Amino acid sequence: MAQHPSFWQAALVQLQAVTTPELFRAWLAPIEVHSFDNSVLMLQVPSAFHQIFVKTNLEKNIASCVQAITGTAVTIQYVVGSAVDEASPPPPASFDSPFSEPGKAPDSTGQLIKATTGYIDTRHTFESFIVSHSNQFAHAAARGVAANPGSKYNPLLIYGPSGLGKTHLLHAIAVDVLKANPRARICYLSAEQFVNGFIESIQKKSVDQFRHSYRSRFDVFLIDDIQFFAHKGASEEEFFHTFNHLCGSHNQVVLTSDKPPKDLQNxxxxxxxxxxxxxxxDVKPPDLETRIAILKAKAEAEDLYMPEDVCLLIANNIRSNVRELEGALVRLSAEASINGSEITVEMAKESLSDLFNENRSNAVSIETINKAVCQYFKISAAELNSKSRARKYSGPRQIAMFLCRKYTGKTFPEIALSFGGKDHSTVMHAVEKIDNALASGTPIKKQVEEIQMLL
Known part of the structure; x- marks a missing residue:
């Protein structure tokens, strides 16, 4: 094992002070520094699961500690395993070392490879991308670009919320292009990296060199998160001219953003x-069947046994973000490994409760809750909101009020108004009653849990 650089040794000391011994030993101690160039910190981790866990749970702390020690705001990237030779790591491309070498053909080890500039993750292929109606058009367009770069769909913009596979498709394009032509010139970077590089070129008075480097003849130019150019006047102008030059030269340009062009403000x-x-x-949030398929595919890729009922539980509770699905899988794997236990529904409920609650809070409305309660108890919305005190209706109504208070962030008067204009004290009484019932383990607890599964 290579000796840690001094800045990383200092960072580990700080990280050890703010994490538990088990967390530090399992997830931070095995990390090696692969390279640190131009504010890009390349960390080598033992496995893909390790990478996802660190990125999801520890990356912000790592970046903060390294910045405090070095005085440099860092972008963290990862190398999985030992596929990249530590003795001679490929330097990240910059305007100081123009992109003179072509990319490399992807191998079958599922690791990062060096493109002309940037790193491509060969695990992110079209074959490993789970296709559904929510993303099939984007998938087909990306495959078309990879098969004939520069000849159609140029430029191609893929948009959608974070964590739905846009970056996966960028890597898949690069992988297929390099399979067809190992000497293809691939540029992959984020908008933030472009901006940082441009600012550095201004500081070093080497803008012409920066401009020449990025306007070299690429076969494919891939850039992530272009919404980052908002309010970046000079950097945005530089990118605009680079973008025009590449498209005008019939070089393929593929971009991603979180919104369609008309909604990209500023x-x-x-x-x-x-x-x-x-x-x-666009790519949309996956449906239930697709979420289950994603979980099964990720578990199989990592040789992890994931029971069907656990997959269903996770897929029912994490609906909008594929990265959160992966993060849930990593957390369960880590807990099972550390504790020497099997992954069960009970374990998943306890371990992932914060993720489940956060997703419900972000997505659930009073209307959604009332619909789920009516569906569960087989009553109508009019009966739920009626003034009837019959137990058949008052019990479900109290559960609905409790869930509205728990997940929507609405005040007692706001909830009362939505239930036919009842007094807010009625909602307060309902919340207190259900809270007590849950604490005492009555049958209501099972009803509440099953309704939450419907949300």
């Missing part, structure tokens, strides 16, 4: 218009 109109001239496709 970007210049000319850039928005240019983006709209290409093909714009």
């Amino acid at each position: 970007l210049e109109d000319r850039l928005v218009t240019r983006l709209q001239q290409g093909l714009v496709v």
